[in-house]
Each structure stands twice: as structure tokens, then as C-alpha cells.
Amino acid sequence: MSTQLKILVGMIFTLLTCVPLGVIALNDLGHDLGAVPKNQATGMDQRAAAFDGRAIEVGADLFGQYCYPCHGKRGEGIPQVAPPINRKDLFDGRRAKEIGWAGSIAGMLKNTIAAGRAVQARPDLYSAKMPTWSQEYGGPLRPDQVDALVAFVLNWQAEAPEVNAWPPAGAPPPTRTPGPTATPGPTPTPAPTKAGLIAVCQNVPAPYAGKKAPFKFDDKAVLAAGKQIYDDKCAACHGPLGKADGPAAAALNPKPANLADKTFVQGMPVDCHFYVISEGVKGTGMAPWKSLGDDALWKVLIYERSFTGLQ
Numbered sequence: 001m002s003t004q005l006k007i008l009v010g011m012i013f014t015l016l017t018c019v020p021l022g023v024i025a026l027n028d029l030g031h032d033l034g035a036v037p038k039n040q041a042t043g044m045d046q047r048a049a050a051f052d053g054r055a056i057e058v059g060a061d062l063f064g065q066y067c068y069p070c071h072g073k074r075g076e077g078i079p080q081v082a083p084p085i086n087r088k089d090l091f092d093g094r095r096a097k098e099i100g101w102a103g104s105i106a107g108m109l110k111n112t113i114a115a116g117r118a119v120q121a122r123p124d125l126y127s128a129k130m131p132t133w134s135q136e137y138g139g140p141l142r143p144d145q146v147d148a149l150v151a152f153v154l155n156w157q158a159e160a161p162e163v164n165a166w167p168p169a170g171a172p173p174p175t176r177t178p179g180p181t182a183t184p185g186p187t188p189t190p191a192p193t194k195a196g197l198i199a200v201c202q203n204v205p206a207p208y209a210g211k212k213a214p215f216k217f218d219d220k221a222v223l224a225a226g227k228q229i230y231d232d233k234c235a236a237c238h239g240p241l242g243k244a245d246g247p248a249a250a251a252l253n254p255k256p257a258n259l260a261d262k263t264f265v266q267g268m269p270v271d272c273h274f275y276v277i278s279e280g281v282k283g284t285g286m287a288p289w290k291s292l293g294d295d296a297l298w299k300v301l302i303y304e305r306s307f308t309g310l311q
């Protein structure tokens, strides 16, 4: 082949590769180049929308697992437990102004979900505490999972109803229903056989099986540290004394375990207890709390076992 012919063939191939690139560029930059009408989506818009769609789906799953016990299935709130979060003022900037948030609405939602609200704004209105969710603040979720939750909550924006979730303090408080009365614990049963073990403890996997607590069960400092973690992260569902009567328990299905029930705790040996709080229970409101670290988990475990006195 002559040199000229080779050059010609090379040029033809170069041109052929440019055509698809040009089509993609036109598709994506169409708006900027004026080649695609402003109201028609470019390829890039469509891919962004598909990405948002996936984030919303992931967010919906997480919401159905972790948020509905307090905020209701569709974010409609649960009276006296937690406010509705599908409301108009949360999206149009009024709530942001009220709490002194100067950034974007997405930023406000992200911050609230990631860090939680350590101080209850109105314990007279809502008895639960908004937990911390992001691992960055010691919660159970990854930052991308928090982003997915933000995308899901923002999805309510278009049809958010007007609800007065935060009436002024002077208004008469909603009447409280009395808490459930404590039922006497069942009488202790003898040490369990394998058949007496609760479902998740039938097969404790390798790194957990046989693990022993690195602290004494009557160490006061350990118990105090465990109580703090428990009150902060677990009591909303399991109740202040483990009786499964926390403000979020009513809406949960399955219900949280009653950690004050001796028969139940006997069916959950220490290694399995540690396994459950590390890995959570799939398909229930019980999240994996591994990110708290072994030290904190053993302390909260020891505190939880003080409800029954079983070791």
C-alpha cells in the first residue's frame, strides 16, 4: 500500500470514530449548544434522573426499615412520638428559618438525619429523640445511605401537605396516652438446650461464636458507660429498662425484643447477644451497630444483661 493510501484509510477511520462522539456530545451538551430545545431532556439529564431514581429506591427501603417506627410509613408522623416529615414547611424554607439553618434544604435534611437531634426541641409534643444515623456521628448508616434517605424524603416535596407540626409552646399540649403497664416477668426457666435458643442464636457464625466479654459484669464504670449508650441509641425502641416499650416500639413489626424477659435472655447467650448487636437482624428495625466499635458494644451488652441479672 502506498503511503498516501495509508494516510487516507487512517483519516477515514478517524472520522468514523468522531461520529458517535459527536452524537453523544450533542445529546449531552444539546442545551448549551442550542441544538436541543430547552424543555427536552439531554442524555445526561436522563442518566442523572435514573441515578436519582435508584437513590430514591434505596432510600425508600432504608426508610421502611429504620424511620417508619417514629415518623410513620409515609412520613405522616406519629402523634406524641415524632413529627410528620412529609410537610410543606420542611421543604419551602419555613422550617429552616425557624431552626436558623442558612444552607440548602437538602443540606438541612442531611444534617438532621446524619447527626440526629441530641436535644429534643419539644418533649411536650414528641416523646422520642431523633437518633444519630450516620457512621460519621456514631450511627449505623453509611454516608451514601444517608444521601439516599435525603433523596427519598425530598421526593415528597411536590405533594407535601400543610401540617402544623410545631405549634407555638403556648398552645395546649396534645393529651398523652398513659404508657403500657408493666407486665410481671415470666418465672425463670432452667438453662436452655439448643432448642431453647432464640432463632438468631441457633447458628452464631465463626468470628462471634464463643466470644467472651472483656469486662466484668458488675464493673460500675462499664455499666455507667453502657447505660449512656443504651439510653442514647437503644431505648427509643427497647424502652428505658429493656421492656420493649420505647416510644418507637408500638409501630414496629416485628416488635423489639424484651430484654427484661429472663426466658428470652436465657435463649440468647453472651456470644450471640454480641453477634446480634454487631450485625443486626435483617428485615427488622434492629440495625447493625458494629460501627460503634467492640468496646462500646460490650459495654451496652453488659448494661442490657443487667436488666435480668443473667450473665
Ligand code: HEC
Pocket: 062, 063, 066, 067, 068, 069, 070, 071, 081, 082, 083, 085, 090, 095, 109, 112, 113, 117, 119, 120, 121, 122, 126, 127, 128, 129, 130, 131, 133, 149, 153, 165, 236, 237, 248
Ligand atoms: C426513635 C424515633 C425516631 C426515629 C427512628 C427517626 N426519627 Fe426523625 N425525628 C424524631 C423526632 C422526635 C424528631 C424531632 C426532633 C426535634 O426535637 O427537633 C425527628 C426529626 C426529624 C427530622 C426533622 C423534622 C423537623 O421538623 O425539623 C427529619 C428530617 C427526620 N427526623 C428524619 C428521619 C429519618 C430519615 C429517619 C430514619 C433514618 C428518622 N428520622 C428516624 C424521631 C425519630
Ligand code: HEC
Pocket: 066, 069, 198, 200, 230, 233, 234, 235, 236, 237, 238, 248, 252, 254, 255, 256, 257, 273, 276, 277, 281, 284, 285, 286, 287, 289, 300, 301, 304
Ligand atoms: C429502631 C428500633 C430499634 C433500635 C433503635 C434498637 N433495636 Fe434492638 N431490636 C429491635 C427489633 C425490632 C428487634 C427484634 C428483632 C427480631 O425480631 O429478631 C430487636 C432485637 C434486639 C435484640 C435481640 C435479638 C433478637 O433477635 O430479638 C438485642 C440484644 C437488641 N435488639 C439490642 C439492641 C441494642 C444494644 C441497641 C442499641 C445499640 C438496639 N437494640 C437498638 C429494634 C431496635
